[in-house]
Amino acid sequence: MKIAPSLLSADFSRIADQIALVESAGADYLHLDVMDGRFVPNITWGPKIVGDLRKLSPLCFDVHLMIVEPERYVDEFREAGADIITFHLEATSHAQRLLTYIRSFGAKAGIALCPQTPVAMLDDLIDDLDLLLVMSVNPGFGGQSYIPNSEKKVREARALIDARNPRCELEIDGGIGRKNIADVVRAGVDVVVMGSSIFGAAEPAGELQQLRALGTPVAGALR
Ligand code: DX5
Numbered sequence: 001m002k003i004a005p006s007l008l009s010a011d012f013s014r015i016a017d018q019i020a021l022v023e024s025a026g027a028d029y030l031h032l033d034v035m036d037g038r039f040v041p042n043i044t045w046g047p048k049i050v051g052d053l054r055k056l057s058p059l060c061f062d063v064h065l066m067i068v069e070p071e072r073y074v075d076e077f078r079e080a081g082a083d084i085i086t087f088h089l090e091a092t093s094h095a096q097r098l099l100t101y102i103r104s105f106g107a108k109a110g111i112a113l114c115p116q117t118p119v120a121m122l123d124d125l126i127d128d129l130d131l132l133l134v135m136s137v138n139p140g141f142g143g144q145s146y147i148p149n150s151e152k153k154v155r156e157a158r159a160l161i162d163a164r165n166p167r168c169e170l171e172i173d174g175g176i177g178r179k180n181i182a183d184v185v186r187a188g189v190d191v192v193v194m195g196s197s198i199f200g201a202a203e204p205a206g207e208l209q210q211l212r213a214l215g216t217p218v219a220g221a222l223r
């Protein structure tokens with residue numbers, strides 16, 4: 001299991017410290033949520049901020065684009081230092097073209113699915129995916145409640161990946177913490193994004209390690 005702390009819930013007045021904390025605690029990726037106020041009802045940051053953060057950490061930058069027409073911005077996010085670029089299937093008309101384009105410049109390409117979008121929509125795209133992101137909340141905000149149907153989607157996504165493209169990583173994002181991390185890992189996720197449960201904790205580094213311990217013993221056990 002990989003852990004990807006989401007900076008959405010970090011304190012940006014001391015962002016260098018916050019990144020150093022999760023890095024020292026063994027974070028695998030840094031998850032960066034880009035929101036445009038159109039695809040989702042919230043606004044975060046653009047390529048300039050991602051580029052500045054890039055100077056603070058060598059961790060894999062897992063950039064989650066929650067923006068309309070993501071094809072207009074992928075070059076800029078790559079130049080800013082994104083390692084993985086994930087866009088929403090619901091936000092573009094030509095997903096296969098965009099996946100191919102992202103991979104053509106050496107980044108990893110991911111697709112995110114909102115809670116209402118079935119895994120079956122990826123049937124003709126799975127070969128071109130490096131990462132499949134199952135949203136377990138409606139995208140836009142940190143600290144929301146986990147949608148229980150997500151576990152069924154994770155199992156479906158796991159089956160699709162195992163059958164058709166085993167090197168694709170399966171990521172989950174939204175409402176994950178102590179009470180459900182073991183369940184989602186057991187259902188088959190490889191990468192767990194967590195914002196409020198890490199950065200909302202009194203000691204984010206210790207909490208990340210606790211969460212890893214809770215998720216690790218079951219990893220792969222019931223696949
Ligand atoms: C929500 C974002 C998430 C967010 C998750 O739209 O994509 O990455 O930070 O926050 P938590 O873990 O608090 O649900």
Ligand code: ZN
Nearest residue numbers: 033064173193
């Ligand atoms: Zn996210």
